[in-house]
Structure formats: C-alpha cells, structure tokens
Amino acid sequence: MTTANLHAPLGAVSVLRLVDGIMNFKTNLVEWNESRQTRKALSQLSAAQLEDIGVTRADIDKL
Template sequence: MAAIDMTRPLNGFGFSLARLFGTVASWNDARATRKALSSLSRRELDDIGLCPGDIDRIAEKRR
C-alpha cells in the first residue's frame, strides 16, 4: 500500500504531483487486488464469502 507524507503543506506544483502519485498508487492497489481475486477459483471465492461479481466492487472500495 502506498503512503504519502501529509505532515507538510503542499502548494502549487508539489500538490499536483502528490495528487497524481496518490491517484496512480490507488489505481495500482485496485489493479493488484482485482488480479489476486481473479486468480481464485469459484470455490475459493465462496470460501471467503465472495462471488466473481464482487471482485470489481471490492477492488474499487479500497480507493
């Protein structure tokens, strides 16, 4: 999981870069989650209380 130091105020260009980095990191986290869950069989998903239709909802919830 990505982390951004929010203890310092960011102005102008730095703020834009921080926001861009955060967006890319969130997208990558969702992509990795989606990939990991998609590799599971229906039975494995059922064991953890999910169905294949839940994968996108779970991946996007992390954002």
C-alpha cells in the same frame, strides 16, 4: 510592535499547488495499482475459494 508580512513569496502558492497536484497524482496511481493487483489476484481464485472469503466474481469488478 511590528507586524509580520502575511503574504507568501511570489509564486509560492503556484509551487504549492503544483506539488500538491503531483502528490495527489502519485497517491491516485498507487491506489489504482493496488486495486489492479488485488483484482488480478482475486480473479485467479476458484469460485470455491472466493466463496470462502465471501467474494463473488461480480464483487471483483467493483474493486
């Protein structure tokens, strides 16, 4: 019975970390942009409209 090589190829871990970093950056950028769009849309509503959905102007800044 032979044992498999349990070591990753040279540089594989570095590449994996780089790809993970890029994917995390992309995810964070998408989430930031969605929050920005939501804040922009909510800020255009009247106080009465915000009250109807249970949001205050102060809540908008927290998004």
